Amino acid sequence: MSEPEPQELGAEVVSGSVATTDDSLEMTKAMYENMCRQLNMDRQTELLGYQTYLEVRQRCSLEGDVIKWLCCALYMVCRSSSIPTVDSKDAVVRGNGVSLNNLLRCGHMSIYDFMTKIKQWCDMANLPQQFVNEIETLERKFGITFTLYKRYRTIFDKIFSCPPNEKKHCKYVSRHGNHAHGKCSYIKLHDICWLLFLCAKNQKPSHTVDLVTSFNLMICCIDLIYNNVLAEKRTDLINSKFEGLPSNWTELDFRHKPHCILDYFCDMTEEAKAMKATTFRQIMSSFFQASTIYGKKDTMLGLLANENLERNLKSLNISYEQYVLSVGEFDERILSAYDAGEHTVLNDQSLRPPVTPLTRKQDLPAQPAMAGDKFEPVRNATNNVKQLIAFGRITEPTDFVKQAGEEVIAKLLSIIEDMKQNFLAKYPSTEARSRFRLAKSFYFYLLNQILQAEIHNKPDIDLKRLLVQKISLDIFNITLMACCVELVLEAYKTELKFPWVLECFSISAFEFQKIIEIVVRHGSHEGCLNRSLIKHLNSIEETCLERMAWARNSTVWSMIASAQLPLPTCLMVDMDRSAGALQIFLRKVYLLGWLRIQKLCMELSLSEETHEYIWHIFEHSITHETELMKDRHLDQNIMCAIYIYIRVKRMEDPKFSDIMRAYRNQPQAVNSVYREVFIGINADGEPEVKDIIHFYNSTYVPVIRQFAIDYLNVTPDVSGRISDLQLSPHPKERAAQPKKVTQNHSLFVSQMSKNEIQQSPNQMVYSFCRSPAKDLQAMNEKVRGGKRMLSFGDEPGLGGIVEMKRARLTQINAVMDDRCLQSAEQRPAVATKAGVGCAGGEHET
Known part of the structure; x- marks a missing residue:
């Protein structure tokens, strides 16, 4: 097949505003002026509002009733101005003295319509993040x-x-x-x-x-x-x-x-x-x-x-x-x-638990049966707070933790006290002390649970030495305490949303995401974290993995700079039991990317075979063209991977607009992902953003084009293997099976047929009523030795591990046949079927 011309991979450009006649523009202006007269608007604000509307109209297609967009333009200008008050030199009046309700009445807008339109306006007008935050608040x-x-x-x-x-x-x-x-x-x-x-x-x-x-x-x-x-x-x-x-x-x-x-x-x-x-x-x-x-x-x-x-x-x-x-x-x-039960255009969606994230669904507790099976925000928030308050009796480290020694505990308490002062200075409520006190109690509880589990998995190590080693990791204590603060703020349904807690304590998203899995695992004991709080943490973890950890100033880039490039593939990090911080991060990113690729492809009615091809294009962008992720979003690269596959394969559909439409059905979807993509730094030193189609055409295609063409147009040899491309299987999420049979997640059991037994030479099986007790003991010791716990600076880096892996992988064909792929994917599942609660190395028996 001949190589297509570069421009054949380009995406269609979505046009801006639809041309309008002079008459219609005059009607629009007259409508706007009439609205300003009704609101008694000053002339300067009136002119600025209309100029803003014209500027946005030139760049974007404003669909629907024009008066609603005029309202958004006028509100933005009014909101941006402030008037000093007579009685206080520091106080100001926001909103230019215009009643928001009167503005909506003039524009024939409901509050729900306004919130929908103003968010879109923020995107189209490229408003500063401070204004966006004010709208969200x-x-x-x-x-x-x-x-x-x-x-x-x-x-x-x-x-x-x-x-x-x-x-x-x-x-x-x-x-x-x-x-x-x-x-x-x-x-x-x-x-x-x-x-x-x-x-x-x-x-x-x-x-x-x-x-x-x-x-x-x-x-x-x-x-x-x-x-x-x-x-x-x-x-x-x-x-x-x-x-x-x-x-x-x-x-x-x-x-x-x-x-x-x-x-x-x-x-x-x-x-x-x-x-x-x-x-x-x-x-x-x-x-x-x-x-x-x-x-x-x-x-x-x-x-x-x-x-x-x-x-x-x-x-x-x-x-x-x-x-x-x-x-x-x-x-x-x-x-x-209004009768609140009948009023339909207002909603409390912002107070609902997040839509269930795609990752770690198997860790969610069962959905509780609520009165009338209807979500009630006040009751839900109160239940969350009561569950955390149950640990409020814990006011200091437990006796077990204190075995680390007075000097270590004093340092730990000093870190917590410094965080407390930061919190009290930045949290805008007189309830700050009680909120932090509750978070600290939960921190002491979790610290004890985590360290007890760490000792349990290393029974032969010196107890005090291990406690000192773990408690002395400042970043572990800081991120654990910050996570407890975030849980308290979410339980009370505060106006302050993540990542406020990161800004409060000066924590990087890369470091914070490392603590979430540990908190979910150990915080689910005794029912202290319910379904909505766990979903909240899982959503935060996805936010870190998809975007925040890839920010230009993130610590992940220094780790990538010191690593051997290209970065390890999914196969390398999935099969590594002694992975470092960067490998664990990539493992989570790969899984998140694969799950989102699957969901998007299913929305677009693309075949399962297509999923695999797109996965490898996406993986290549992470391992070989990592800069594509800097200051960008995982979903941006996923959408581009889907479209470049479509273009290389010369498919008529779906169009890029179809991909964006399908993306909006994902639980994490936000308009800014495809409206505001980082392009580069302009002459003034400011970041320049454009829509995703511009990013695809100007940035993505030039660096991914040749790989996509070589990969998708290659012909398998007579043996059915692809000999000139190094690929790895997609990640496999830890299955919800086997079922737990105890409340502390420590023992799992699954049924298995006779033909499933001893499929792997390293497999260990314990059959109830038949196997001797020593088999179960050996299995437990195997799991304890293989489970990974804390990883906050005491773990190996990529270094020699990756070099050794790469040397070994070069001796085999990079793209295995179906049987080899199936074997690689089934290895974690075999342990699960054997009745060992360590699927993916996540649980202990």
């Missing part, structure tokens, strides 16, 4: 409030009742105190309680950066309003079926006494009661002092009295409006206009 904060509102409605209806002469639901109206004067109605009661919570959480934002704390604050607000209703003897507003009512509440001589209902709604009652006695009381005192609310300051009653109700509603509305305009966020009062 905005979405997450609103997601927390929306989730809380759904719980609020449920709890409110359990406590209060709508009188027969009132309508329970009505349309949202302007909250400016335009309510009819008189006794408190059901609707006013609903509104003032929700308003009180919104103002309370904004009074001290540092107290409510997570879902669990915000929920406790909301319950405190409901509890206060409930006591006010009792004090006013409004029996018509009380739900008589509520089990928390005082026994004599309907009697004429009923006298109100402080009554707490937190026990009925909080799974973490002690934490909620502590907030009620401290933070909540401080917030209410500040409200009374600033005349934000009126009533009896000492008892916090009288809020619903006829003389106070209307001005409390008006005052709380004004206070909240000032806050919303100052920060440019959503007006969360609109939630009270």
